[in-house]
Amino acid sequence: MSIQKRTWTTKNGTVRIRYYANVWNPTTNKPIYGKQRKKRKEAVLDESQILKELASGKLSVTDHKTFGQCADLWLESAPNLYRNSTYTTYVSFYNRHIKNVFENAQIDHIQSIQIQELVNTMSKKYAPETVNKCINILSDIFQFAIQPLKALPESENPMIGIKRLKVPYKKKVTWTDEQIAQFLTDPEIKANHYYPMFCVSLILGMRPGEVCGFCDDDLVDECHELTFHRTIDKSGLVNDAKTSDSVRALYLPDILYDIVKQTQTRKLRLKSYHPDYQHDFLFTTVKGRPVNPNRYSMQFRTVLRKYNETASDPLPVIPLYNCRHSFATNNYERGESDKVLSDIMGNSPKTFLQTYAHIRRRQSDKAVIDYEKKIFQKL
Structure with missing residues (x-):
């Protein structure tokens, strides 16, 4: 049992610090992570709550899902949500650009800054249309995690504030x-x-x-x-x-x-x-x-x-x-x-x-x- 500390520097030079609980679950032989908090005392309260729920057998807090698990469930339902051509494109883009970045992260640990860092990195290499499609995929996965999975509170959706890139106007050549x-x-x-x-x-x-x-x-x-x-x-x-x-x-x-x-x-x-x-x-x-x-x-x-x-x-x-x-x-x-x-x-x-x-x-x-x-x- 411990309180973990995560530190990073934003693009404008601001140092950010977050705290989260880390409790070992002997039943699953896997760690249970609490949500990332601005204050250490909030993470301590999370740790206490996780321990209580482990002891009582409740899973409302301890049953955290990874991003990869949520994405897999979303992909399973996607053929019913999208046209075949859209679904095929989404699967390809998810596997190429998103999966390796977030697959193993807890869905409620991913922060907006991490999403923005991915957008900034991709924008240096790919066209705005490609980056925006990845933003659409991420938005759909996180929305799916909120409802119906209920693995993430709506207020903690990391896609809030993430802006799509401006697509330059390209004049079409047409026939008279x-x-x-x-x-x-x-x-x-x-x-x-x-x-x-x-x-x-x-x-x-x-x-x-x-x-x-x-x-x-x-x-x-x-x-x-x-x-x-x-x-x-x-x-x-x-x-x-x-x-x-x-x-x-x-x-x-x-x-x-x-x-x-x-x-x-x-x-x-x-x-x-x-x-x-x-x-x-x-x-x-x-x-x-x-x-x-x-x-x-x-x-x-x-x-x-x-x-x-x-x-x-x-x-x-x-x-x-x-x-x-x-x-x-x-x-x-x-x-x-x-x-x-x-x-x-x-x-x-x-x-x-x-x-x-x-x-x-x-x-x-x-x-x-x-x-x-x-x-x-x-x-």
Whole structure:
């Protein structure tokens, strides 16, 4: 039995001291640690309480859990809490960046300063997005330790006060209406197997996983509607739509409807006898299998590269997901409301404005010109 003392120096040079009880548990052959206290007499009281509970058999104070135990329990429940792609990323980040740092520490011994030290260290090596994802994981684990595990009081959550890093704004490269038309009307592009998917991505601004996830029954002929209710991820797993906003039905104008309808007709004809087409996905690979979003992205990159190799007016090189950004930017620039466009894209208006609608220079120039005219109209 003893009172342990922990001393460290903060980044600004302040010396911090904490005291905690250390009592041996003969039943488990492991030490029991009390909470870290600013005053030694508080740690002495903890030691007394631990001894009393050991003698009485109560475990409310002595049954401390390690961070690793809480994290393992959180990971066991995580598949029910997150989408598969998010869960896979969280497992990878936890094992790479967090596990070795906190695994053996008592969950109620970890201090905010230790979390901040990890954030500061990672920020020197990794991008803000990576650091922020680790902060999200830590926040979820500690919240899980508070409820439902009740291994940590809410008031002692070490994530309180931990700030996420500021992510620098990166302007997305998008295509104009003219560039989209240039791409979709090119004869070689139109002859490509994935052309119908390119049309849906560029004209409707859909997520790649949504385009790949359409099923045979999603096209409603009576009203020319295409229904969005599921996605497929890069692992080939089918998930429900990302959010409640993502479940929607959109009207297909005549040309786009005909393009999608021809694809559906061909798919259903092949499904009647071809073994590789025995699934409900509307869009398929050349061999008739469901299209993985990674494969779709790769096909878009390949087609764009080959197009630019021979084009007299090459197009800006963009990733597939920027087709979504292009749709948002072009239509918002034309004056469509953020509410209408966010409904089409399956986002909230806030996400639409913050993430997808990129103001081009010509749009900001027009705003200044129009404002100047209004100011000086009487001169």
